[in-house]
Amino acid sequence: MSEKPEKWSDLATRMGSGLIMVLVGVWGIWMGGDVFHVLVSLVCGLMVWELARMLVPLNRPLALQLGAVSGAALLLAIYLPTGFALPLLLAPAMVGFGQLERNRATYMTFTVLILMAGFGMMNVRDDLxxxxxxxxxxxxxxxxxxxxxxxxxxxxxxxxxxxxxxxxxxxxxxxxxxxxxxxxxxxxxxxxxxxxxxxxxxxxxxxxxxxxxxxxxxxxxxxxxxxxxxxxxxxxxxxxxxxxxxxxxxxxxxxxxxxxxxxx
Structure with missing residues (x-):
C-alpha cells in the first residue's frame, strides 16, 4: 500500500505546471503569426540549451550561446523562402559540432530534429x-x-x-x-x-x-x-x-x- 501515494506524489505539481503550459500554448496557437513564431523559437532555443548543458555540463556559456543561436536561426528561417531557410536551420548543428569536444554527433542529430520540428510546427500553424x-x-x-x-x-x-x-x-x-x-x-x-x-x-x-x-x-x-x-x-x-x-x-x-x- 505504501507505493500508491508515491505513484501520485508529483501529480499536483505536474498538473499545475501543465495547466500553465496549456494556457500559454493555447494563447500562442490562437494568436499565430509573429507571436507563435517567437514562442516556438524560444522553446526550441531552450531545448538546444538544455541539450548542450547535458552534453557539455562544464561549459555552460557555450550551451547558452548555442541555445541563443538556434532560437534566432529558427525565428529568422520562418520568414525566408524555404530554399534559404533550410541551410539556416542546419547551421546551429554544424556550429555546435565544431565547438563541442565530445558527443558531437548526438548534439548535431538532436539539434537538427529540434529545429526541424519547430519549423514544422510553424508551418502547420501558418499554412494549415x-x-x-x-x-x-x-x-x-x-x-x-x-x-x-x-x-x-x-x-x-x-x-x-x-x-x-x-x-x-x-x-x-x-x-x-x-x-x-x-x-x-x-x-x-x-x-x-x-x-x-x-x-x-x-x-x-x-x-x-x-x-x-x-x-x-x-x-x-x-x-x-x-x-x-x-x-x-x-x-x-x-x-x-x-x-x-x-x-x-x-x-x-x-x-x-x-x-x-x-x-x-
Whole structure:
C-alpha cells in the first residue's frame, strides 16, 4: 500500500505546471503569426540549451550561446523562402559540432530534429491554420496524459525498463488509443477521411519515439531531467520531446502524401 501515494506524489505539481503550459500554448496557437513564431523559437532555443548543458555540463556559456543561436536561426528561417531557410536551420548543428569536444554527433542529430520540428510546427500553424495545429498538439498531449494515467493505474510489463523504468506497455498502447479517438473526432467534424485515425496513431507512435529517444539520451548522460525549469516536468526538452517526434513525422508526411490535401 505504501507505493500508491508515491505513484501520485508529483501529480499536483505536474498538473499545475501543465495547466500553465496549456494556457500559454493555447494563447500562442490562437494568436499565430509573429507571436507563435517567437514562442516556438524560444522553446526550441531552450531545448538546444538544455541539450548542450547535458552534453557539455562544464561549459555552460557555450550551451547558452548555442541555445541563443538556434532560437534566432529558427525565428529568422520562418520568414525566408524555404530554399534559404533550410541551410539556416542546419547551421546551429554544424556550429555546435565544431565547438563541442565530445558527443558531437548526438548534439548535431538532436539539434537538427529540434529545429526541424519547430519549423514544422510553424508551418502547420501558418499554412494549415488553428484547427490542425490544435489537432497535432492534442494527439501529443492525449498520448502523454492517457499513457501517464493508464501506466500507473494498469501497470504491467515495462516498455524499456533499462532506459525508462516508469513507462509500461499498457500506457504506450493506451496512448495510441487516445490519439486514435482524437483522430476520429477530427475526422467526423472536418473534411478529413477516417484515415486520419491511422495518421493520429502514427503521430502518437512518433511522439513516443521522441520521448524514448530523449530518455535514452538522459540515461546515457546520467541525468534525471534535462533541467529543472518546469516544476513536476523537469526541463523543456522533457516536456516537448514527444512534440519533436510528432512534428518531424508530420513534416515528412506532408512531403510524401501532401497532407492535408484532401485530407487523405
Amino acid at each position: 491554420g488553428f484547427g490542425w495545429m490544435v489537432w497535432l498538439v492534442l494527439v501529443v498531449v492525449v498520448t502523454d496524459v492517457v499513457g501517464y494515467f493508464a501506466g500507473r493505474m494498469i501497470g504491467g510489463p515495462k516498455f524499456w525498463p533499462r532506459v525508462s523504468p516508469k513507462k509500461t506497455w499498457s500506457g504506450t498502447v493506451a496512448g495510441w488509443i487516445g490519439a486514435g479517438i482524437v483522430g476520429a473526432i477530427f475526422a467526423i467534424n472536418t473534411e478529413a477521411s477516417l484515415q486520419l485515425i491511422g495518421v493520429s496513431v502514427a503521430l502518437s507512435m512518433a511522439s513516443q519515439m521522441g520521448d524514448i529517444s530523449e530518455s535514452a539520451l538522459k540515461r546515457k548522460m546520467g541525468v534525471k531531467d534535462s533541467s529543472d525549469l518546469i516544476p513536476g516536468h523537469g526541463g523543456v526538452l522533457d516536456r516537448f520531446d514527444g512534440m519533436l517526434g510528432a512534428s518531424v513525422f508530420l513534416l515528412m508526411l506532408g512531403q510524401v502524401v501532401g497532407f492535408p490535401g484532401g485530407v487523405l
